[in-house]
Amino acid sequence: MKESWRWYGPLDKISLSEVAQTGASGIVTALHEVPYGEVWDRETIARRKADVLAAGFEWVVVESLPIHERIKRGEGDLSALFANYRQSMANLAAEGIHTICYNFMPLLDWTRTDLAALVERGGRCLRFSAPKMAALEIFMLGRGEARQDYLPEAVAQAEKWFQSSSDDDRAELMHAVMAGLPGAYDRYDAEGLKAALKLYEGIDRPVLQNHYKRFLEEIIPTAEELGMRFCVHPDDPPRDILGLPRIVSNAEDIDWLLGAVDSPANGLTLCAGSLGANPENDVPEIARRFASRIHFAHLRNVRKDADGSFEEAAHLSGDTDMVDLVAALLVEEQRRRDAGETEWEIPFRPDHGHELLDDAGRNTHPGYPLIGRMRGLAELRGVIAGLSHSGKTAN
Structure with missing residues (x-):
């Protein structure tokens, strides 16, 4: 598995020279400064890529190329927004960046109190x-x-x-x-x-699914032409909030969206924490079921309470069996290698670490401290090494 690290570019309080000391080899980033719906021009992409390469990394995943809220609402003439999105894809592909993580959560992204x-x-x-x-x-x-x-x-x-x-x-x-x-x-x-x-009044689950299907129909054919892989991030939390429907929250939802446009380019970001916050989700089993369509993984853990609350746990001590999950991903990597796939390695990043020690006071993006994520990466690296050494990659 390819060790990666989320970096917020010029907005990040953590430098690439610091990230290098974590041992990660891949960078997951985006042009967060570009307003939603506008084109990511090739020159700006190239500059960001050059920064990443100069620091000794590879830009492995875009996280994310945001979807304008009008597309989620199905509001008005969307042709220009879809055209801009496809042009951004083409510009990324021209710079050799082929994996895009995104989400279809209405209005809010991940939500914490x-x-x-x-x-x-x-x-x-x-x-x-x-x-x-x-x-x-x-x-x-x-x-x-x-x-x-x-x-x-x-x-x-x-x-x-x-x-x-x-x-x-x-x-x-x-x-x-x-x-x-x-x-x-x-x-x-x-x-x-x-x-x-x-603005979302009248948009229930079936309506939002229709809008999502339209997005996939507009974008996935272009992804196929460009040799790109799209991977949707599950809802976080995996439940309706603020009266807004969430439609990527469990195995049934994933099965629907992968079938809405059935293409290898239409894939999944396996986020263990997002899916793990739903007590009904068996995250390792979801990974095994949809293994061939997993293009990216967020490995983190949560601890749930009976009232529906949850919090970020240490990577190996939450409610999800992280060893079993990593084993499932390693099995899929081996399958891809045996099948002769050139891009068999699954990029992953340690997600939402605890704020530990000198993380306090650095004012990094919430959930993205340096030491806490480095601890998570080290723990995950150990799990991967142990499973790979023993050959035990599945129960």
């Missing part, structure tokens, strides 16, 4: 608190209908938290929920979020 929850024995992590999210939906946004989306105990705790919270507490919660948009230019307060949600 706490960016610095305390971890046992020290450190901090990202956390999704079902009571806090319920408080935002029900009491801050006035979405009374959201009560049915949470367990009764979570709703009771939500009301208790809201009644005791200060304006600063509520602003901090809103900031945390918005933090999963590293390249977006829109950040919302409560009133702004209400207005943005109105």
